[in-house]
Amino acid sequence: xxxxxxxxxxxxRGIGSQRLSSKRKRERSEELEVVQQPPYKKHAGDVxxxxxxxxxxxxxxxxxxLDSPIIGLKNFNNWVKSVLIxxxxxxxxxxxxxxxxxxxxxxxxxxPSGKVLDMGCGKGGDISKWVxxxxxxxxxxxxxxxxxxxxxxxxxxxxGHQRFDASFAALDCYVEPLSKAFPPERLVQxxxxxxxxxxxxxxxxxxQKARCMLDxxxxxxxxxxxxxxxxxxxxxLLERLDALPPDSEELSFGxxxxxxxxxxxxxxxxxxxxxxxxxxxxxxNVPEYIVQxxxxxxxxxxxxxxxxYKEEFHEVFAEHQEHEEFGPLMVRMKVVDANGESAMDEDxxxxxxxxxxxxxxxx
Numbered sequence: 001x002x003x004x005x006x007x008x009x010x011x012x013r014g015i016g017s018q019r020l021s022s023k024r025k026r027e028r029s030e031e032l033e034v035v036q037q038p039p040y041k042k043h044a045g046d047v048x049x050x051x052x053x054x055x056x057x058x059x060x061x062x063x064x065x066l067d068s069p070i071i072g073l074k075n076f077n078n079w080v081k082s083v084l085i086x087x088x089x090x091x092x093x094x095x096x097x098x099x100x101x102x103x104x105x106x107x108x109x110x111x112p113s114g115k116v117l118d119m120g121c122g123k124g125g126d127i128s129k130w131v132x133x134x135x136x137x138x139x140x141x142x143x144x145x146x147x148x149x150x151x152x153x154x155x156x157x158x159x160g161h162q163r164f165d166a167s168f169a170a171l172d173c174y175v176e177p178l179s180k181a182f183p184p185e186r187l188v189q190x191x192x193x194x195x196x197x198x199x200x201x202x203x204x205x206x207x208q209k210a211r212c213m214l215d216x217x218x219x220x221x222x223x224x225x226x227x228x229x230x231x232x233x234x235x236x237l238l239e240r241l242d243a244l245p246p247d248s249e250e251l252s253f254g255x256x257x258x259x260x261x262x263x264x265x266x267x268x269x270x271x272x273x274x275x276x277x278x279x280x281x282x283x284x285n286v287p288e289y290i291v292q293x294x295x296x297x298x299x300x301x302x303x304x305x306x307x308x309y310k311e312e313f314h315e316v317f318a319e320h321q322e323h324e325e326f327g328p329l330m331v332r333m334k335v336v337d338a339n340g341e342s343a344m345d346e347d348x349x350x351x352x353x354x355x356x357x358x359x360x361x362x363x
Contacts, residue, residue, distance in 0.1 A: 046274070046287040047172070050202060051144050068281050070257060072343030075335045076352050077230075078125070080316050081197055082333070083326050084228050085129050088309065088359040089116075089193045092226045093133055098189045112136040112164060114192040119173050119216065120199030124151030131162045138166040139191070141181055145170035173216045174202065174209035190222035196229040198355075204289040207271050210299060218303035218362060227305055227360040233312060234290045236354055237275070241265065254278070255347040261285075270295050279351065293356075300360055309359035313352050 068074060093114030114135050118126060121140035130138055138155075142148050152168040169181035179187060194217045203213035217227050240253050241262050252261035259278040267273070273290035277283055297307055311319065320326040330336050334343055344352065 046205060047143070047202075050286055070279070070281050070348055070351075072335070072345070073257070073348040073352055074282075075333050076313075076317075076344055076348075077198075077355075079326075079330055079333045079335045080313055080355075080357055081126065081230065082129055082329060083316055083320050084230070084309075084357045084359065085126075085133065085193075085195065086325070088226050088228055089195070090133055092192045092224065093135055095224065096136075096192045097222065098136070098192070115139070115189055117141075117178075117191045117194045117217075117220070119194060119196045119213075121148065121151050121168070122199075123147045124154035126195065126197065127151065127154050127158070130164065131158065135164050137189070138164055139169075139178075139182060139186060140166060141169045141171050141173055141178070143170065143172045143174075174205075174213045176212070178216050178220065187220050190225070191220045192222060192225045194221055194225070194227045196227075198230050200229050200231050201289050201291050204271055204291050204296075205274075210271065210296075214300060214303045214305065218305055221362045223304075223362050225362045226308075227300075227362065228358070230355050230357050231291050231296075232288070232354050233356045234292050236312075237290060238268070255350055256280075257347040257351045259285075304362050305360040306363055307358060308361050309357070311357055313355050313357065316357050 093116070096114035098115060112134050114133070115137040116130055116133075116135050116139070118130075118138060118140045119142075121142045122144070124140070127138075140148070140151055140155075142151070148168050148170045152166075155163075155166050155168070167182055167186055171178070171181040196217070200213065203209045221227065237260065240260070241251060244251060244253065244265070250261065251263070251265055252259055254260055257280050261276045263274060268290075270292055271289070274287050275290070276285045277288050278285045293310070300306070321330065331338060336342050342349075
């Protein structure tokens, strides 16, 4: 990157570019072919809109994915997830008590180790990250059944030496227990890492859904295990809403890449605070919900989950751009090219920075 770009990305605090954004986990930047579509469970209301949207998202080939107008943004979001998983997930996996091997070379780069629950797995875009982590087992669940089929097929295409044990299920983890999706033998061994990328905010439609989600995260997560995720930054969203002129006819803001529209300026409920999100080539005006961080932390503590990391995406970038592993990873993941030029324009950068990366530990 140019010195100017580095300085902008490192210190960006503007009300525009630090904000809004992008992607939800289900939109993942790495996806593959469509599989057969059996008659799937129908959902009503906001949930039905979300499920219908993500089930209807077409599978595309590698070339078409690379032609996405927001490919830089998608790659950047994937890089942030890779940093989060590597920093906090890999150590938890390597320390897994369920591993049959406890000597040198265990876990990443050696013998497979550890068990992951991917809640909101979407089309399986993080499967390659779990390959890199050298995990032993994956439980993958999502409300969008067609996406789950696509994730399963992605796993099936892994070469033999990359293949870990995996189970896939279509389930609404915000209203039903994981035990409804997986047989008891799959839940006997404790889970080392729970990952919820760009999807947890849907649980905050109601307090009951948020509690069900947290129960599913915590119930089978071992002490010392980690809960990783990415969520919109509620402070930024509400600041943008408050900054709209009093006479605004529509409570919306955005740029050429994204748009966010609220329904009410003044009501700020802890649950069910809805807005509609549009992201070019990814999300079509889907209802989402504000996650107030302090409320989330307080609820998580009731389930034995305590925060160990919280950073806005621009802070993740500033902290890791010169890291010996994560700096070169930016080039390999095409966040920047070999000359350091960013693949994102300013509108995409603004869209990326609505999000927070977090890690909690089970105690």
